[in-house]
Amino acid sequence: MAAIAVKPYVFKNCVLNIKDGATDLGTFEAAVSSAVLTPSVSVVTWQGGIPASVFQDTTTPVWVFDLKHAQDWETAGSLSNVLAANAGKALTFALTGNGSAAAPKKATFTAICVPGPYGADVGSVAEAAVSMPVTVAPVFA
Known part of the structure; x- marks a missing residue:
């Protein structure tokens, strides 16, 4: 069997x-x-009356989109303002990471918009962390 080289995605x-x-x-x-x-x-397991009577399968993936961002409540159209204005609404997200110029990977999905927090520790950049439920699974290209 051939050893498969690894090329970590940055x-x-x-x-x-x-x-x-x-x-x-x-x-x-x-x-x-x-x-x-x-x-x-999740793994689903069903066990019958004998050891050989076992059924296992997996559920369909349920996705979550976790996002951390700098809070910006001053700029019109900022991410903080977009998330707050669209709370509870299904929006389409396209996330592209460019590990190399030759191999960008894009995920397009629909998620329920969740607003981020307001405020932070005194003297620090106010960062927000949100977790949005994905309602239409990512399509990777």
Whole structure:
């Protein structure tokens, strides 16, 4: 069997675009310090009356989009203001990470918008962390 070489993916130079239907709300990568899509999958097991009677399968992935960003309540159209103005609304997100110029990876998905917190420790940059439920699974290209 051949040894498969590994080429770790470095997530950098990302682009985060948000749309409300056909309306482009903007790109927000300058405000983002972390953007992670995480699937959750459960294993389902059924055990019959004998040891050999076992059924196992997995559930369909349920995705969550975790986002950390600098709070900006002053700039019109900032990520903080977009998330707050669209709380509870399904928006389309396109997240592209560019590990190398030759191999960008893009995920497009729909998530329920969750507003971020307001405020922080005195004397620090106010950062917000939100976790948004994904309602339409990511399509990777």
